[in-house]
Amino acid sequence: xxxxxxxxxxxxxxxxxxxxxxxxxxxxxxxxxxxxxxxxxxxxxxxxxxxxxxxxxxxxxxxxxxxxxxxxxxxxxxxxxxxxxxxxxxxxxxxxxxxxxxxxxxxxxxxxxx
Amino acid sequence: xxxxxxxxxxxxxxxxxxxxxxxxxxxxxxxxxxxxxxxxxxxxxxxxxxxxxxxxxxxxxxxxxxxxxxxxxxxxxxxxxxxxxxxxxxxxxxxxxxxxxxxxxxxxxxxxxx
Numbered sequence: 001x002x003x004x005x006x007x008x009x010x011x012x013x014x015x016x017x018x019x020x021x022x023x024x025x026x027x028x029x030x031x032x033x034x035x036x037x038x039x040x041x042x043x044x045x046x047x048x049x050x051x052x053x054x055x056x057x058x059x060x061x062x063x064x065x066x067x068x069x070x071x072x073x074x075x076x077x078x079x080x081x082x083x084x085x086x087x088x089x090x091x092x093x094x095x096x097x098x099x100x101x102x103x104x105x106x107x108x109x110x111x112x113x114x
Numbered sequence: 115x116x117x118x119x120x121x122x123x124x125x126x127x128x129x130x131x132x133x134x135x136x137x138x139x140x141x142x143x144x145x146x147x148x149x150x151x152x153x154x155x156x157x158x159x160x161x162x163x164x165x166x167x168x169x170x171x172x173x174x175x176x177x178x179x180x181x182x183x184x185x186x187x188x189x190x191x192x193x194x195x196x197x198x199x200x201x202x203x204x205x206x207x208x209x210x211x212x213x214x215x216x217x218x219x220x221x222x223x224x225x226x227x228x
Binding site: 040048056058097102107 | 146221
């Protein structure tokens with residue numbers, strides 16, 4: 001199983017809503033990542049978890065709250081988002097967080113904030 | 115800071131022909147990895163090939179090969195016998211020892227014509 005599964009695939013939310021994105025992998029990977037990708041742009045790193053601990057936060061606004069309940073699961077909790085937060089949110093995982101590690105990506109959640 | 119430059123926003127190739135996508139990068143680090151990822155319309159980022167900077171031998175994966183010129187800081191991707199399924203956005207990416215962050219270029223959109 002080399003899949004990273006993201007749910008939901010699409011999400012529409014209002015600026016006052018609270019929602020969560022979910023990411024799951026069963027490859028035994030110990031590093032997991034959240035990326036944000038705007039249309040026609042490369043992905044931008046948001047967070048990195050290594051061994052279930054947050055190791056990198058790329059100065060992401062607090063309306064985005066990551067959570068890693070266990071080594072297979074990564075969540076991104078969303079609250080009071082802005083329309084400019086509309087984007088594709090990609091989850092990825094790797095064996096570890098080292099620089100040579102191959103990242104495996106999910107298909108993303110397309111988020112629209114109204 | 116490391117930067118990755120892809121100078122070709124769009125490229126096209128005839129089916130069964132060969133195409134080369136360009137990538138240059140800037141870094142002061144001596145130890146790093148370079149990657150090519152493809153993103154088809156399904157939006158999932160898929161690793162195409164990986165190159166370790168300390169290896170002089172160019173990486174190959176079936177129809178995909180790279181021309182890694184470390185002194186020139188150049189890392190081009192050659193796709194041989196192009197297939198319709200190769201149509202995608204291709205991102206060149208760098209990951210070094212300073213913070214292990216994966217830095218992407220802006221991407222090259224490859225069209226494969228039948």
